[in-house]
C-alpha cells in the first residue's frame with residue numbers, strides 16, 4: 001500500500017443562492033479534488049475547500065505544493081497513516097485544507113484496500129449523524145422562508161448567520177422563532193460583533209426565550225479576551241470557530257477559559273489536529289460541534305466519516321453540499337437530516 005502519486009484537479013461549484021455571512025458574500029467556489037494513488041493503482045479521494053478569510057490560503061498557493069507534498073509522503077504505506085499525517089502536519093499553517101484532503105485520501109485508499117469504510121477505521125462510534133442547515137444573511141422575508149423550508153426538510157437544528165447589523169440580526173431570529181417551533185438554533189456571527197454588541201444580542205435572545213444551542217464566534221478570531229468576556233456574560237454556550245484552527249489554538253482557548261464549545265472543521269485542522277482537539281476538549285469538558293467550509297460531496301463525506309467514526313459531536317453543521325448546485329453525496333447517504341457514512 002505504498003503511496004506513489006498525488007493528483008490535484010480544480011472543480012468549480014455554484015451556490016444555489018449567494019451565501020452571505022458577516023462581511024462576505026460568495027456565489028461560487030473552486031475546490032481542489034485530490035487523488036492519492038497507491039502502487040497497486042488504488043485511488044484514495046479527498047477534497048480541499050480552501051479559505052482565504054479563515055486560513056489565509058488560496059488555490060493558487062496550495063496547488064503549487066503538489067510536487068513537494070508528494071515528495072514528503074511518497075513510498076510511505078497508507079496503513080501507517082499516522083506517519084503520513086505527521087509529514088503533512090508541516091502544512092498546518094500554510095495549507096490546512098490541503099493537509100485535510102491528503103490525510104483523508106490516505107485513509108480512503110487504505111479503506112478501499114481493506115473494504116472497510118473510513119468511519120470504522122476511525123472508531124465506528126455512530127451509524128449516522130444529524131446535520132443542521134444554514135440560513136445566510138438576507139431580508140426578513142427571505143430569512144423566514146429559508147428557515148421554514150429547512151424545518152420542512154426535517155432539520156431539527158437551524159443555523160443562522162448574523163454579525164452584520166445587530167438590530168436586523170435580532171429581528172430576523174425573532175421572526176423565525178415566531179414562525180417555527182421545536183427547533184434549536186446555532187447562531188454564528190462569524191467574527192462580526194464587538195464584545196458589547198455580542199452581549200446585547202444575547203440579552204435579546206434570552207429575553208425572548210430563544211433556544212440557542214451555541215453562540216458561535218461572536219468576536220474577531222484573535223480576540224480571545226473578547227470571547228472570554230462574552231462567555232462570562234452569556235447564559236448560552238459560546239463557541240469558537242475562526243479562533244480555533246490548530247490544536248495549539250484550542251489548547252490556548254481551553255487554558256484561558258474562553259469557550260464552552262469548539263467548532264472543528266477538517267479544512268482548518270486536518271484529520272490529525274481534529275483528532276487531537278477531540279481528545280483535548282473531551283478531557284477539558286468542552287463541547288464539540290463539527291462544521292464545514294464549501295465542500296462538495298467528497299469533502300462533506302470526509303467530515304461525515306470523521307464525525308460518525310469519533311462520535312464526538314453534539315452538533316453537526318455539514319450542509320455545504322446542500323447549499324451548492326448539483327452536488328451528489330459521494331461517501332454517505334442523506335435521508336432528511338441524517339447522514340449515513342458508507343464504503344465508497
Ligand SMILES: [Mg+2]
Nearest residue numbers: 188216217241
Ligand atoms: Mg462558523
